[in-house]
Amino acid sequence: MKLKANAKINLTLDIVGKREDGYHNISSVFQSVSLSDTVYIEKSDKITVYCDSIPSLPMQKNTAYKAAEAFFSYIGLKGGAEIKIIKSIPELSGLGGGSADAAAVIVGLNNLYGTNLSLEKLCFIGKSVGADVPFCIAGGTALVEGIGEKITPLKNLPYCFILILKSGKKQSTKDMYLKVDGSNTVSGNTEKAISEINKGNLSGICKHISNAFTPFCDCEKNFDILKSFSPCGVGLSGSGPSLFAIFDNKEQANSAFIKLKSDNYECYLCNTVDCGIITE
Numbered sequence: 101m102k103l104k105a106n107a108k109i110n111l112t113l114d115i116v117g118k119r120e121d122g123y124h125n126i127s128s129v130f131q132s133v134s135l136s137d138t139v140y141i142e143k144s145d146k147i148t149v150y151c152d153s154i155p156s157l158p159m160q161k162n163t164a165y166k167a168a169e170a171f172f173s174y175i176g177l178k179g180g181a182e183i184k185i186i187k188s189i190p191e192l193s194g195l196g197g198g199s200a201d202a203a204a205v206i207v208g209l210n211n212l213y214g215t216n217l218s219l220e221k222l223c224f225i226g227k228s229v230g231a232d233v234p235f236c237i238a239g240g241t242a243l244v245e246g247i248g249e250k251i252t253p254l255k256n257l258p259y260c261f262i263l264i265l266k267s268g269k270k271q272s273t274k275d276m277y278l279k280v281d282g283s284n285t286v287s288g289n290t291e292k293a294i295s296e297i298n299k300g301n302l303s304g305i306c307k308h309i310s311n312a313f314t315p316f317c318d319c320e321k322n323f324d325i326l327k328s329f330s331p332c333g334v335g336l337s338g339s340g341p342s343l344f345a346i347f348d349n350k351e352q353a354n355s356a357f358i359k360l361k362s363d364n365y366e367c368y369l370c371n372t373v374d375c376g377i378i379t380e
Contacts (some may be wrong), residue, residue: 103208104136104378105200106239107189107370108232109262109337109344112290113311115280123231123247124277127290129254129297132239133262135370136378137189137197139164139204143212144180147172151201153187167202167229171209174225175217181209190366192270194338196236200376202229203236207377223251239376243294254294256374258302261353263345264337265326266366267319276339279316306333306346313339325365329356 111129118124147168149159159165164183172179183205189197206225210217217225219238226233231248243252289310296304317340326334329352331345347353357369 101141101208101212102380103139103141103204104380105139105189105197105204105236106132106373106376106378107135107195107197107200108132108235108376109195109264109335109342110311111257111305111309111335112293113313113336113338114288114290115277115312118281119247125246126244126248128244129290129293130235130242130244131257132236132241132373132376133264133370134373135189135195135262135264135368137201137204138186139201139208140184140186141205141208141212142182144182146180147183148181149183149185151185151187153191163198163202163229163233164205167205167226167233168209170225170228171206174221175213175215177213179209179213181205181212188368190266190342190368193266193342194270194336194340195264195342196232196338199230199232200236202226202233204377206233207237207379211379223249236376240374241297241372243290254297255300257297257305257372258300258348260302260332260372261347261350262370262372263326263329263331263347263353263356263360264368264370265322265343265345265360267317267322267341267343270341271317271339273339276313276316280312283315302332302346302348306331309333309335309346311336317341319343325360326356329359331356 223234289308293308
């Protein structure tokens with residue numbers, strides 16, 4: 101079985117409180133994009149994982165392996181799977197690549213083993229693997245709350261083009277949260293963005309792109325570079341380091357992509373999609 105595991109960006113990311121268990125509650129608009137990893141899954145007598153970008157990583161530490169373990173534990177079956185991952189989503193980028201791979205494994209095993217689990221149950225399994233996995237299973241445009249487990253589908257974002265620029269090295273997400281905790285940063289654009297999504301107003305949505313981590317991401321220079329191409333909006337995905345620019349014009353987006361590539365930036369051009377996992 102072949103699946104496409106789509107990346108995600110955060111159109112907004114508000115941090116609305118710290119929990120007693122040390123995690124933070126968020127209120128965020130997630131959006132699936134067509135930048136994707138390819139995941140192949142076959143039945144086997146044990147779980148094995150091969151990933152082309154990090155073949156030296158012990159497979160038990162791969163989120164795909166953890167997802168398979170969680171799936172078989174949930175259904176009470178001693179099953180197995182041979183999993184192969186061809187990466188296109190950059191590692192440690194804030195785009196949810198590892199979560200997308202885990203989501204693809206859960207969806208794929210549900211199909212392979214004919215368990216017919218509901219979306220709610222698949223997301224429940226995903227939550228045990230990682231905070232972003234439930235959204236990567238559901239996909240599309242959604243309000244994501246709690247630590248990532250509360251997903252409310254939204255009206256699809258108007259079709260547009262997304263230029264992603266990986267901006268430097270990944271900073272520890274834990275450290276980024278500590279910086280937010282120690283600051284007076286207030287970010288609260290999620291409700292405003294949802295209002296514009298309901299109207300189907302891309303320009304209005306882009307005016308409310310925001311991320312509580314932006315002041316701490318050390319990427320002001322690359323923000324300015326993306327803004328120089330006059331996109332509809334620019335934002336930070338997750339805790340970084342990837343930035344994204346939204347365009348409503350394909351030629352304009354492609355021109356910006358070609359320019360960045362010629363200047364040796366790590367960048368990707370994709371578009372919005374209405375699902376997290378595509379079974380091919």
